[in-house]
């Protein structure tokens with residue numbers, strides 16, 4: 192049977208309500224006043240964008256919400272979305288000294304939301320770009336968090352920036368991929384509009400490689416930034432994969448962001464393949480949109496899943512079930528539609544997963560969501576940029592201090608560089624690349640390329656970015672020194 196929408200609008204909206212609702216003004220002041228305003232605050236060190244957290248929290252205690260938002264947005268232009276989507280337990284809140292005192296950590300994410308919501312609602316722009324441009328142009332491929340982080344910083348430095356994206360709107364996965372109960376797409380679209388007001392030009396519906404050629408950008412612009420993220424879901428390679436109810440989990444989440452909630456089709460019995468954070472988002476939203484049953488199938492054990500523990504707990508609370516040490520071997524069809532999944536148990540020997548012979552059974556279901564990892568865009572990037580180096584894991588190789596690639600005029604950031612991390616990492620890398628471009632084009636007092644060795648890097652290092660993480664504010668400080 193074809194799948195259908197299952198809930199009326201009011202029920203669907205109620206089920207998808209914010210899991211972390213905003214603070215009231217009074218709650219925010221009380222929470223802010225718990226902060227110890229630590230010297231050398233560990234929460235700042237744990238933030239990839241280096242937001243001065245105690246400073247913005249102190250401003251909230253004195254009702255200076257605009258000042259608090261300025262502190263946040265100058266460090267991280269996507270401060271409003273990061274307030275909602277950051278896994279704060281693993282970052283700033285996980286580093287809060289309150290935990291050492293056996294108290295609850297300061298709720299930094301919700302305080303950040305309080306400040307950034309204030310300026311968004313009041314229509315106050317706290318970031319500005321110089322009226323006079325510096326005569327240099329930069330092309331940015333991809334309007335996701337990495338491209339936006341790069342574009343905003345370059346605009347503030349006086350560059351004329353054009354961002355190209357194949358989608359009809361900006362924001363990348365922030366607009367089309369985040370779980371609806373964490374953030375509505377409007378928040379991300381508001382951030383894009385704020386960056387537009389810095390003078391950045393956006394060209395939507397433009398696919399690089401089809402509508403615009405990288406060679407033309409390399410000829411016409413002073414630098415190019417690659418922020419194209421990752422591709423679609425990896426294929427399963429099993430029979431029945433092309434049935435209509437076998438859907439990429441990213442496409443399912445995109446339906447949720449681009450259709451009324453009451454028009455999103457969902458199965459009665461949904462199976463999600465994979466056990467990363469995308470799988471958890473998919474299974475949780477399937478349940479919240481009315482699936483009677485939603486099951487995660489994962490080929491390894493619970494200890495090896497890449498989903499964060501708090502995401503796993505959320506899915507369990509929502510009623511999702513988990514089949515560990517299990518793989519799909521075939522999608523079962525009836526009258527051209529999904530009727531079930533043949534599953535088999537797995538065993539792990541010497542780190543390798545194999546199917547246990549004779550362990551197969553059929554699990555009845557009417558929808559299968561694929562969340563088994565996203566493809567890297569290696570083929571596209573190598574075709575567009577001859578000579579661009581890509582590492583063995585399909586990530587664009589780069590100098591982690593400046594995000595410069597093996598092609599001097601080309602910089603990279605976000606998932607295309609890291610292979611897939613978080614929004615805050617992408618925006619930090621975009622900003623770092625903007626500073627790298629500025630240095631490359633002579634923006635330092637000394638002029639010329641910022642040498643990696645000045646940041647404790649081996650000269651000429653071109654790495655994955657994981658080996659030598661250099662934080663944005665360290666690069667900013669090095670640039671200021673010249």
Ligand SMILES: Cc1cc2nc3c(=O)[nH]c(=O)nc-3n(C[C@H](O)[C@H](O)[C@H](O)COP(=O)(O)OP(=O)(O)OC[C@H]3O[C@@H](n4cnc5c(N)ncnc54)[C@H](O)[C@@H]3O)c2cc1C
Pocket residue numbers: 276277278332333334335336337338355356357358361362363364365368369370373397398399400418419420421441444468469472604605606607611612613614615617
């Ligand atoms: C389902 C899902 C849920 C997630 N949830 C969270 C979360 O809760 N919290 C969190 O911090 N992170 C989350 N992430 C991770 C986060 O979304 C990414 O790390 C982040 O969006 C990466 O930013 P990016 O700019 O590198 O790529 P993207 O956001 O993917 O943006 C890339 C942009 O490039 C465009 N593009 C691609 N190819 C071309 C081309 N040829 N021509 C023109 N444009 C092109 C795309 O249309 C897109 O707009 C999630 C990821 C997924 C998949």
Ligand code: SF4
Pocket residue numbers: 225226227228229232233234235244245286287288289297299
């Ligand atoms: S570590 Fe915690 S208490 Fe200290 S400044 Fe940061 S948020 Fe405040």
